[in-house]
Amino acid sequence: MEMKTLVIVKLKKSVLDPQGETIRRALNKLGYSVQSVRQGKYFELEFDGNSVDPDTVEAISRDVLSNPIIEDFQVQLPVPQSTAETQRADSPKSTRDGKT
Amino acid sequence: MKVGVVVFPGSNCDHDTYFVTKTVFGQECVFLWHNDPALKEADVVILPGGFSYGDYLRCGAIAKFSAIMDRIKEFAARGGLVFGICNGFQILQEARLLPGVMLRNRGLKFICDHVYVRVERNNLPLTVQCQPGQVLRLPIAHNEGNFYADPELLDRIESNRQVIFRYCKPNGDITDAANPNGSLHNIAGVANGQGNVFALMPHPERASELALGSEDGKHLFQSLAYWVDRRMAATG
Numbered sequence: 001m002e003m004k005t006l007v008i009v010k011l012k013k014s015v016l017d018p019q020g021e022t023i024r025r026a027l028n029k030l031g032y033s034v035q036s037v038r039q040g041k042y043f044e045l046e047f048d049g050n051s052v053d054p055d056t057v058e059a060i061s062r063d064v065l066s067n068p069i070i071e072d073f074q075v076q077l078p079v080p081q082s083t084a085e086t087q088r089a090d091s092p093k094s095t096r097d098g099k100t
Numbered sequence: 101m102k103v104g105v106v107v108f109p110g111s112n113c114d115h116d117t118y119f120v121t122k123t124v125f126g127q128e129c130v131f132l133w134h135n136d137p138a139l140k141e142a143d144v145v146i147l148p149g150g151f152s153y154g155d156y157l158r159c160g161a162i163a164k165f166s167a168i169m170d171r172i173k174e175f176a177a178r179g180g181l182v183f184g185i186c187n188g189f190q191i192l193q194e195a196r197l198l199p200g201v202m203l204r205n206r207g208l209k210f211i212c213d214h215v216y217v218r219v220e221r222n223n224l225p226l227t228v229q230c231q232p233g234q235v236l237r238l239p240i241a242h243n244e245g246n247f248y249a250d251p252e253l254l255d256r257i258e259s260n261r262q263v264i265f266r267y268c269k270p271n272g273d274i275t276d277a278a279n280p281n282g283s284l285h286n287i288a289g290v291a292n293g294q295g296n297v298f299a300l301m302p303h304p305e306r307a308s309e310l311a312l313g314s315e316d317g318k319h320l321f322q323s324l325a326y327w328v329d330r331r332m333a334a335t336g
Contacts, residue, residue, distance in 0.1 A: 014250065018208050018282075064165075067158055067194065069201045070248060 147188025206282025
């Protein structure tokens with residue numbers, strides 16, 4: 001079974017993203033009316049065992065995967081297999097905003 | 101003066117720095133491997149340019165976890181002199197020994213060029229042999245040299261007078277046209293609050309012999325040697 005923890009790292013809103021800006025201009029040139037593009041990073045983590053400690057993921061995201069001066073992160077913890085079916089029906093996977 | 105040049109996997113200006121220190125300026129110099137448990141009694145530790153750990157994740161983000169970085173942090177806390185060049189600057193920022201962070205250059209291009217920087221402070225170990233406001237012609241070679249700090253941090257850096265070098269015109273004027281990479285306030289080099297940890301994006305080690313087009317970089321190596329010798333003389 002798959003137990004992937006997802007971490008998304010994004011530039012803070014206040015930080016200029018020249019790569020995203022270049023992509024937006026290219027899209028506009030192709031005729032797509034995209035107003036804004038922000039580029040980020042996406043990580044998939046797999047841990048030993050069946051449980052994932054949210055505090056560990058938080059620490060990894062804060063201290064290694066992101067630089068809090070310019071980046072925010074979001075963590076998406078895996079949904080345990082046994083409850084996956086019922087959870088999937090009524091709620092999206094939990095998303096936590098990194099407050100750093 | 102005894103200089104220790106740190107070698108990370110992917111450092112590529114380590115030998116230039118060693119050569120300049122040892123052969124051009126006749127100072128004692130040793131290499132320090134990133135896993136070394138000690139700094140070999142160096143007076144000055146230099147983190148050289150390059151692409152430590154392939155610039156993976158973020159520039160300097162993996163190197164900051166090297167074993168030697170713990171020794172360097174202790175050394176800096178005791179007042180030891182730590183000097184970062186280019187990638188060494190980025191590593192010191194990631195390790196929180198220096199403020200701010202380097203974003204991608206505003207033009208999204210790797211820039212390999214000669215630029216001018218103005219010396220904003222000549223009372224630091226790195227610049228004590230420079231004149232106030234002296235303009236140095238130095239090469240840059242980087243993709244992430246766009247100095248960024250949020251407004252509050254930038255204010256603090258400025259009011260503490262931590263800016264050592266700013267990109268300028270040949271006459272010393274600080275203009276946007278003279279800013280190669282979009283750095284806030286044209287910042288090319290900063291120091292920590294205590295003034296014993298400092299770094300710049302340009303490469304003084306590539307500009308310390310006339311055969312290479314400029315020897316303005318020599319002022320920085322001579323400053324370090326002068327400072328260390330004077331300190332040794334003072335402490336007997």
